[in-house]
Amino acid sequence: MGPDPTLFEERHLKYISVLGKGNFGSVELCRYDPLGDSTGELVAVKRLQHSSAEHQHDFEKEISILRSLHHDFVVAYRGVCYSQGEEDAGASSGQRRLHLVMEYLPSGCLRNYLQKNKERLDHKKLLLYAWQVCKGMDYLGSQRYIHRDLAARNILVENENRVKIGDFGLAKILPQGKEYYVVQEPGQSPIFWYAPESLSDCIFSPESDVWSFGVVLYELFTYGSRSHSPTEEFLRLIGPSNPPLVVYHLFKLLKKNKRLPMPAGCPIEVFVLMQSCWSFLPCQRPRFCTLAPQIEVLRDSCCK
Ligand SMILES: CC(C)(Nc1nc(-c2c[nH]c3ncc(Cl)cc23)ncc1F)C(=O)NCC(F)(F)F
Numbered sequence: 001m002g003p004d005p006t007l008f009e010e011r012h013l014k015y016i017s018v019l020g021k022g023n024f025g026s027v028e029l030c031r032y033d034p035l036g037d038s039t040g041e042l043v044a045v046k047r048l049q050h051s052s053a054e055h056q057h058d059f060e061k062e063i064s065i066l067r068s069l070h071h072d073f074v075v076a077y078r079g080v081c082y083s084q085g086e087e088d089a090g091a092s093s094g095q096r097r098l099h100l101v102m103e104y105l106p107s108g109c110l111r112n113y114l115q116k117n118k119e120r121l122d123h124k125k126l127l128l129y130a131w132q133v134c135k136g137m138d139y140l141g142s143q144r145y146i147h148r149d150l151a152a153r154n155i156l157v158e159n160e161n162r163v164k165i166g167d168f169g170l171a172k173i174l175p176q177g178k179e180y181y182v183v184q185e186p187g188q189s190p191i192f193w194y195a196p197e198s199l200s201d202c203i204f205s206p207e208s209d210v211w212s213f214g215v216v217l218y219e220l221f222t223y224g225s226r227s228h229s230p231t232e233e234f235l236r237l238i239g240p241s242n243p244p245l246v247v248y249h250l251f252k253l254l255k256k257n258k259r260l261p262m263p264a265g266c267p268i269e270v271f272v273l274m275q276s277c278w279s280f281l282p283c284q285r286p287r288f289c290t291l292a293p294q295i296e297v298l299r300d301s302c303c304k
Pocket of ligand 1 (some may be wrong): 020022046103104106107108153154156165166253
């Protein structure tokens with residue numbers, strides 16, 4: 001029984017830069033370099049910022065979720081790293097801190113990738129990414145996980161022919177016998193990616209993930225545009241209103257069947273698919289297992 005390849009020693013993790021801030025944590029680019037000659041692999045290391053007991057518990061759940069997922073279109077778990085906290089003089093703070101080690105994808109998140117490569121990404125390619133996210137989400141659902149934060153900013157680019165779902169910081173597992181999950185505090189919520197039932201009752205389900213997938217389709221066909229982002233478009237529809245009421249106005253608008261507009265140049269069949277994901281009633285939305293073959297058909301028929 002050789003050494004455990006999923007156990008990373010803090011002393012060999014060389015900090016390079018901050019990749020971004022997730023929910024309650026930050027993710028750093030590091031090189032795991034046990035030989036000390038800079039030939040080690042690059043990894044993404046997620047550390048908790050304010051390690052309250054509750055955040056620590058949620059973090060441990062996030063780690064166990066990621067450890068259990070093995071799929072081509074889901075960011076890969078590499079292991080964990082235990083670090084001895086700074087030994088405060090006197091205080092017995094020797095408790096070990098846990099860090100999540102994931103694969104590092106150098107091409108970054110899909111939203112930035114779309115903006116930078118807009119000119120050379122045709123509709124066929126956008127539908128390939130959409131299909132891969134669908135397959136990844138179908139796998140997630142088969143493990144009874146809900147992602148709750150599906151958005152182009154949370155999808156990573158492996159290469160121009162492969163994307164992976166990332167950031168499981170808000171993911172939940174569906175309790176046995178229940179088909180949806182109610183969260184207590186919405187927290188800093190990406191409300192413009194949220195289904196109506198999530199806005200009004202904090203209800204999350206595979207069907208609310210499908211709603212968010214519709215918004216990802218919209219982001220794909222607007223090439224991650226900032227000026228036509230879901231946030232900008234919905235704020236334009238809502239008009240000026242003070243922040244606490246935005247959720248209420250957004251819900252009212254969705255209730256009246258107002259939706260994001262068709263992206264410029266988007267094939268009508270793709271827009272129809274997007275809109276089906278935005279059915280007000282969760283039961284009327286397609287499932288990821290039926291969306292994937294529909295996207296395949298569109299991919300094969302679309303010329304550009
Ligand atoms: C919070 C964090 C760090 N943000 C970013 N990660 C990466 C980024 C770039 N390459 C990466 N390889 C692995 C990981 Cl976990 C992140 C990155 N690039 C830019 C980011 F803002 C992240 O986790 N975003 C969700 C993800 F994009 F990963 F789905």
